[in-house]
Amino acid sequence: MESKDQQSDDFGTFLQSVQRAVKTDEELKSSSTLRIMSMLSKIGEVELVQLMTVVEMQWDDFSQGINSLQSAGLVQMAETGKGGRIKLTSDGLNWVNALTASDDKDE
DSSP, X not given: OOOHHHHHHHHHHHHHHHHHHSOOOOHHHHXXXXXXXXXXXXXXXXXXXXXXXHHTOOHHHHHHHHHHHHXXXXXXEEOOTTSXXXXXXXXXXXXXXXXXXXXXXXX
């Protein structure tokens, strides 16, 4: 069983990753990261090329969104012969679940 200190430390780490991901950049970049996160939560690990096709974004917006999410620790990438695979980290999955729970409360 986790102690209270461990739980609050885990939450602090999670909160820091969310704060890094949700920057006050232009609205397009924010919506790009949300679309990428949402799609990754639905399809799991996927090739970057396939993800870009599914989210239907311009390359610039897509790569900025991926870079932002990766620097925030919300996605993890692995090199492959096809360019790379991407998936949500555990923090990324928690972040998407928190957003989904928040959206459910608003309805």
